[in-house]
Amino acid sequence: MESMVEVRGLSKTFDGSTYILKDIDLSIARNEVVAILGPSGTGKSTLLRCLNYLCEPTAGSVRVGAVTVDAARHMGSEVRALRRQSAMVFQSYNLFKNKTAKENVMEALVTVQRKPRAEAEAIALRLLEKVGMLDRKDFYPAKMSGGQQQRVGIARALAVSPNVLLFDEPTSALDPELVGEVLNTIRQLAEEGTSTMLLVTHEIRFARSVASRVLFMDGGHIAADGTPEQIIDSPENPRLRQFLNFVSK
């Protein structure tokens, strides 16, 4: 079966000299749940953001679903087509502050997919129910806790029926007591087995239990790639061992 995400020779430098991503090749199968681990500053967010061109790669090609964009020659319309293949859940939620929970979820359905409002609303209500936020549907982000905002953020991402869901440290900004509700929502999605997910996280135990594959990034490379058992239970790479020791303390 053809892969869902295909990255070839991906490199990124912001200043022209230090490479944050160094010639990365990566292939992700449909419905794979991939956890990405690694010390901070190693390019995990940059990799995710290259997949939807929030960050423009310096070189290489990215394919998500049926859309391929090559850094050497790309057009605005291709980038928008690529972005419609995925949806992102952000560390700082990034909900639209001028819209209620329901309107946040409806927004892309109406503007990008041009669905009629009634249909968009029905989808939004169904997804808010799924993430346990139906009773907050008319609340603005300012009136929601971090955990609630992030669950709406997940519903907003699901709304566009993306081929790939990108999670960039979705629980890092949350108070400890709110982390559980968001992880449970993500776990539920992972267990349904019908979404391809890339998840950057520092929650090692969570990654161990939901991911079907784990990547370890270090210094702009994918330094280790394997099953959760291989990567987390019996790590071979010394940098990976060091990292796991460090975060599990």
Added chain:
Amino acid sequence: MKFSWEYFFATFPLIAEKLPVTLSLTLISAGFSLALGTAMALVNYYRVPVLAQCLKAWSSFIRGTPAVTQMFFFYYGLATVSALVLNMSPLVAVAVVMSLNMSAFVAESVRAALISVDEGQKEAALSLGMSSFQMITRIVIPQAVRVALPPLFNDMINLFKMSSLAFLVGIRDVMGASRIESAASFRFFECYAIVMVIYWGCTIVLTFLQRRLEKRCNAIYE
């Protein structure tokens, strides 16, 4: 000469009746400065090459010189080289200077409001496949308007006070009228007290409206 309350109250209506001149100058310049200032802010926001740098210099020039000198420079200075300015009616000339002056301040208020909308929300919009036009019109501008309204209202209050410059080119606004009355009666204290009270009273009303607006703007989205 003692302060005459009798004269004060008798003359008050004569001066206050020129308030429509002051207010129409303010309103007309408000319209032009808001439109021009917003356009300038957008040029800055989108970093339009060349134009953005030019507007920056222009804005520094406007904000770095007093409105009175701009008025004289325009009406008496430029008139020597431009037939357009020479043939301009004083009212139009004042409105032009007020609009140009205030547009630089409006541009700053609008610019600050536009950049107050965080990058994260814009990235969220783009990551969902929205166009930058959709992002600006549906996410950025609605929030920026809320942030911009109170400072813009402040700009308009300043514009109202600035309209008093009109007397310098012979317009009979409230300031011009009190000059004329006082020159005839030599009751300078009373006449200028009247005009102070008129400006102060109007500004109090405007400030009250601004407070209410500010409260409402802060309450939206909650």
